[in-house]
Amino acid sequence: MKILRYLLIFIPISLIAEFMDISQPLIFLFSALAIIPLAGVMGESTEVISYYAGNRIGGFLNATFGNATELIIAFFAMKAGLFDVVKASIAGSVIGNILLVLGLSMLVGGLKYKTQYFNQKVIDVTASMLLFAVIGLTIPAIFTYTVAPTLLTTRYEGLSVLVAFIMLAIYILSMVFSFFTHKDLYMVKSEEEAAPKWSLKKAIMVLVVATVLIGIESEVFVGTVEPMTKVFGLSQFFVGIILVPIIGNAAEHSTAVMMAYKNKMNVAIEIALGSSLQIILFVTPVLIFLSLLFSPMSIVFNTFELIALIFSVLIANRLASDGESNWLEGVQLIAVYIIIAASFFIL
Template structure:
């Protein structure tokens, strides 16, 4: 976390670069370096608030604000009409959380402990919900990829809105499930350790300031996406599916690895799978609704994104079935992630 605080120096540097009309590629890089520590501060702020609100609500806030960075970046991408970047970042978040974060957590924890155990029932509930969510997200895409294009009309865009309404309804019901009817099943066995370092007022203030600065930096970042993809030869798919999810969730990712090193694999998996679930059931529908302000965005993914998403979620279900993990499983997940990343890099 100390390294992230040193990176805050990139915030004023990015503002100066924007003021002097520096190259969009330079502004893009500076914005990326600025968003990383701001996302860390946001995560730290929500963690401090959880000392006052309790671990359950704190965990929910941590997941919500952990995805806020990506939501803000995607909003400005929507504004610029970069729909492929937005959809790639949705898919990339799920793929990154399951393969990269869970893989790195299992590897780090497995090198320290021979075998790590987690609550099989809790993880199974989340991973099963994730499977249904991804299936729902993929249906519009499967429909458009399998039906004769001549038979399609503009009504299929309305299907995306309908799916978004269903998704966000399921998300609301899942909150009711975990906070009300089955709160004992979904409660974490790990309570907070230590005491709050910040007051509640300071925590909220830092959270608000971080959110505002992330919004500004996100606008800088989005304006530099097209120039940097052209200058470096990167594909928009690579930026959306690999780069943006890592930048937006770096603090959340590091927290999961730290939890695994403390032999709290329950928490590490809850962070990764819970974040993926929220991306699909909440962030994706919200982005569909926000796109109506500008140009309506359909929720149609390309074939390779579909395959990567479905394979990732099947892996999540496979990993959760035995209630234990080791370093070899972590390496296997990371290997799959590297193959997917390399494939999108050469597109």
């Protein structure tokens, strides 16, 4: 972690490069390198907050602040009219969290510990919610693809807004469920831990500052997306579903793996699956509502994105069934992610 702090120098470098309008590929590289150490700092502050507030709230805060970056990236892309990139980044975030982040967490943790255990009941609830969320994304697409265009009336445009309202309502109810009516379900036995190196106040301040800086760097990063697709011949789908989520969700990536390495699989899985749930039930509806200020964005994803989402969530439900994980399961998740990434790369 100390080595990563040397990369903080890329924060002023990336901003200067953006101000001087130098090569777009270099700005892309500098902004990405600036986000990586900021993600590490965010992970450290979240770990301290988890010590004071508990693993559940710690995982929730990390996913929330990490997804704030994703929301900022998607907002500027949407403002620029890059709706395909926005929807691809939403799908890519969910797929990346379930397959790549969770896979890396299980692999890294499994190499240190033969078998790791987690709260099966909690993960079952989150995995079931993910399945519902993906169904909510799938139905509008199936409706669009199966109904004749001549039968689609102007009222169809309100379908995305209606689905967004329902998803946001379910998200709020899930918060009530986990923090109030069934909070005992999320209580785990605390282990003896070393005292945190920061106070709670300092940890919160560091978390907020890191989030703001990640938001600034994300704005710089998203401005290089279109130039990068032209320079390197990449499709917007690949950039949206692979590159943007990896950079935008760097906070969750590093923190989840770090927690798994410390044998805190409850936090690692809560970050990976909880973040995916927030992307669908919170970030997506907010983006739908914000799009009404510019040009309304539909909630319809393309066929391959939906298939990848469905299979990812089915895998998550399968892994949650036994309450334990190992390094081989991590390798399997990463392998599926590579296959999906390769498929989008050749588009």
